[in-house]
Amino acid sequence: MSDVQTRPLIAPAPSLPAMPAIEPAPAERRAPSLLRRLPTSRVAMVGLALVLFWIAVASLAPVLPVPSPTAHDYAAIGHPGPGARHWLGVDPLGRDTLARVVWGARTVLAVAPAAVLAAYVVGCAMGLLAGYYRGWVDVVVSRVSDVILSFPVVVLYVILIANIGPSAMNIVVAAVLSSAPAIARIVRGLVMSLMHQDFVAAAELRRESDLYIMLVELLPNCRGPLITDFCLRLGYVTIAIGTLGFLGLGLPPPTPDWGGMVKQGTAMLTVYPGMSLYPAFALVSLVLGFNLLADGLTELSMSD
Amino acid sequence: MLKYLLRRVLELVLTLVLSSFVVFMLTEFSPGNVARKTLGPFALQEQVDVLYEKLHLNDPLLVRYVRWVGVLTGLEADPLQDPALDLDFHDPRGNRYFGNFGYSTLYKAPVNDVLWNRLGNTALLAGLAFAVIVPLSLVLGILAGMRAGSALDRLVSTASVVMTSVPEFALGVMLVAVFVVSLHWLPGTSTLDPSGGWPVAAQLVLPVATLAIYDAGYVARMVRSSMAEVMTRPYIRTAVLKGLPRRQVILRHAFRNAMIAPFTVMLLQINWLIGGVVVTELVFAYPGFGRMLLDAALFGDISLIEAATLIALLVATTTQLLSDIGYRFLDPQSRR
Numbered sequence: 001m002s003d004v005q006t007r008p009l010i011a012p013a014p015s016l017p018a019m020p021a022i023e024p025a026p027a028e029r030r031a032p033s034l035l036r037r038l039p040t041s042r043v044a045m046v047g048l049a050l051v052l053f054w055i056a057v058a059s060l061a062p063v064l065p066v067p068s069p070t071a072h073d074y075a076a077i078g079h080p081g082p083g084a085r086h087w088l089g090v091d092p093l094g095r096d097t098l099a100r101v102v103w104g105a106r107t108v109l110a111v112a113p114a115a116v117l118a119a120y121v122v123g124c125a126m127g128l129l130a131g132y133y134r135g136w137v138d139v140v141v142s143r144v145s146d147v148i149l150s151f152p153v154v155v156l157y158v159i160l161i162a163n164i165g166p167s168a169m170n171i172v173v174a175a176v177l178s179s180a181p182a183i184a185r186i187v188r189g190l191v192m193s194l195m196h197q198d199f200v201a202a203a204e205l206r207r208e209s210d211l212y213i214m215l216v217e218l219l220p221n222c223r224g225p226l227i228t229d230f231c232l233r234l235g236y237v238t239i240a241i242g243t244l245g246f247l248g249l250g251l252p253p254p255t256p257d258w259g260g261m262v263k264q265g266t267a268m269l270t271v272y273p274g275m276s277l278y279p280a281f282a283l284v285s286l287v288l289g290f291n292l293l294a295d296g297l298t299e300l301s302m303s304d
Numbered sequence: 305m306l307k308y309l310l311r312r313v314l315e316l317v318l319t320l321v322l323s324s325f326v327v328f329m330l331t332e333f334s335p336g337n338v339a340r341k342t343l344g345p346f347a348l349q350e351q352v353d354v355l356y357e358k359l360h361l362n363d364p365l366l367v368r369y370v371r372w373v374g375v376l377t378g379l380e381a382d383p384l385q386d387p388a389l390d391l392d393f394h395d396p397r398g399n400r401y402f403g404n405f406g407y408s409t410l411y412k413a414p415v416n417d418v419l420w421n422r423l424g425n426t427a428l429l430a431g432l433a434f435a436v437i438v439p440l441s442l443v444l445g446i447l448a449g450m451r452a453g454s455a456l457d458r459l460v461s462t463a464s465v466v467m468t469s470v471p472e473f474a475l476g477v478m479l480v481a482v483f484v485v486s487l488h489w490l491p492g493t494s495t496l497d498p499s500g501g502w503p504v505a506a507q508l509v510l511p512v513a514t515l516a517i518y519d520a521g522y523v524a525r526m527v528r529s530s531m532a533e534v535m536t537r538p539y540i541r542t543a544v545l546k547g548l549p550r551r552q553v554i555l556r557h558a559f560r561n562a563m564i565a566p567f568t569v570m571l572l573q574i575n576w577l578i579g580g581v582v583v584t585e586l587v588f589a590y591p592g593f594g595r596m597l598l599d600a601a602l603f604g605d606i607s608l609i610e611a612a613t614l615i616a617l618l619v620a621t622t623t624q625l626l627s628d629i630g631y632r633f634l635d636p637q638s639r640r
Contacts, residue, residue, distance in 0.1 A: 146319055147319055147323045147326060150617055150620050150624070151326075152616050154578075154579030158601045159330055159609055159613060160330060162604075162609075163330055163331065235469065242473065242474070243471055243472075243473055247582070247583070247586065249602075263473075265477075266587070269485055270485050273481040277477065280477055283474055284470050284471075284474055288465070291465050295461075295465055
């Protein structure tokens with residue numbers, strides 16, 4: 001939390017030379033940034049390792065020695081268990097489970113960060129406007145947030161995707177709609193606590209534009225709690241994508257999608273449980289990675 | 305206090321009105337869709353056009369919303385029950401009464417005949433899950449938070465991160481793979497019908513566990529951090545130095561103050577449970593509210609989606625109100 005109070009980014013003010021020197025910034029005493037201290041937290045490093053593993057798998061998918069994720073091996077359907085040709089077995093349509101887990105990583109690691117980034121752009125904009133201008137802007141933003149946050153998340157996702165149709169773009173839209181209000185609330189609170197600080201007053205004296213103050217003075221000073229929230233939210237959205245896939249509202253087939261694979265395997269659970277369990281383990285390990293990373297970051301920011 | 309209560313209840317009503325408009329907008333935004341979904345995929349285009357005219361679906365969204373609220377509150381008759389439409393929608397309650405959610409095209413019955421039975425089943429499931437979550441997370445959280453940094457604390461903290469990283473659908477499938485497929489201890493489906501050979505109590509074990517484990521990890525973390533924070537306060541040190549037994553310090557001094565923050569979190573878990581219920585009920589074929597909502601959304605049963613979402617919203621906003629009021633009772637500082 002204390003990261004919020006670190007040195008504000010004050011640019012020299014050429015237009016007001018008479019202004020008394022604004023408190024000399026204690027640049028030397030400033031604690032090393034949160035990300036630089038990451039290696040000191042074992043929890044965070046385990047999380048980072050899990051996430052990096054899946055990023056590596058996703059980016060190397062085309063060169064890894066796995067079969068095509070959409071090719072059907074009809075001969076294997078009778079014996080879906082693991083074998084020499086299919087290390088983790090095949091799904092009910094004869095498609096290689098290992099290949100689909102590998103290519104599924106690509107899907108989730110493309111959609112989840114895109115969705116969280118988009119949610120952050122919208123949420124930060126809402127929070128900055130509400131916290132900076134207060135008044136009716138704040139009332140509107142807070143009321144909209146209240147209304148959207150009163151929906152149980154899964155219910156919101158289900159009625160939204162069932163209406164606008166399942167596609168990667170629509171999953172991003174749903175994630176933005178459900179996450180942006182929560183981000184806006186955090187940013188609004190942080191901005192309101194920063195508004196009384198000297199560096200905001202200094203920027204106002206320099207007659208900086210509102211946009212400059214919001215983006216250059218306020219937003220960078222909100223980053224501490226936001227970095228942790230970002231990791232947590234990546235985990236939530238990964239779970240949401242998996243859940244939608246499981247509910248039959250995920251990416252349209254034949255795109256490999258971990259949640260959809262788990263669902264497909266449930267019918268064959270008595271024959272070969274691996275069909276469901278491997279994609280489930282993949283999803284859990286990625287979410288665990290994001291959560292451990294967030295946990296380590298929280299711990300680090302608390303220990304300052 | 306009364307003024308505060310009144311203000312909060314008004315806010316709740318406002319939120320409900322606005323969110324019901326969001327629901328209406330999401331489900332009935334395209335008017336052509338409404339007529340088509342009401343009649344089903346096999347209706348002729350002429351029939352769809354006739355219904356479109358009869359329901360005045362080309363009116364602006366806001367006008368249609370007001371009309372829908374009129375039907376819901378019993379001020380207007382349900383237009384779909386008009387015998388002239390020949391839709392064969394019959395509601396024994398009549399076509400004009402308070403709480404008229406309309407007619408479910410999926411179940412071919414009035415929404416009120418479908419909804420409440422399912423909601424009761426889900427209340428049983430969620431209630432049992434809640435009865436597991438609260439004591440489990442309290443015990444884990446207090447044990448961990450009592451001595452921050454101890455081996456037990458690290459164990460519980462790690463376990464709770466892992467618990468919150470396993471989404472309900474993955475957990476459900478894992479539990480079925482172990483307890484149903486490998487060990488044959490429990491049934492894999494929970495239809496609440498004992499004629500399949502399994503008593504209802506056995507059928508409830510896995511769904512309740514699926515719901516409880518995911519949430520308990522989250523709540524335990526909240527309890528832990530609140531407890532760890534309270535344990536550093538001066539009055540705890542005083543109590544220890546005064547020579548009070550440790551058990552008494554924990555239960556009488558720390559516990560009460562540590563419970564204020566998690567109390568809110570626990571009530572808000574009900575909102576999470578509603579979402580979890582959708583997934584869990586699908587995994588275990590449980591005849592509940594969540595699966596009904598999912599089926600309605602996939603089928604395009606407009607009246608049932610609207611009714612189910614409204615109920616979910618009502619439950620969510622009411623628990624939020626209760627948690628805010630409870631917080632004010634528990635924490636004298638917030639009353640100022």
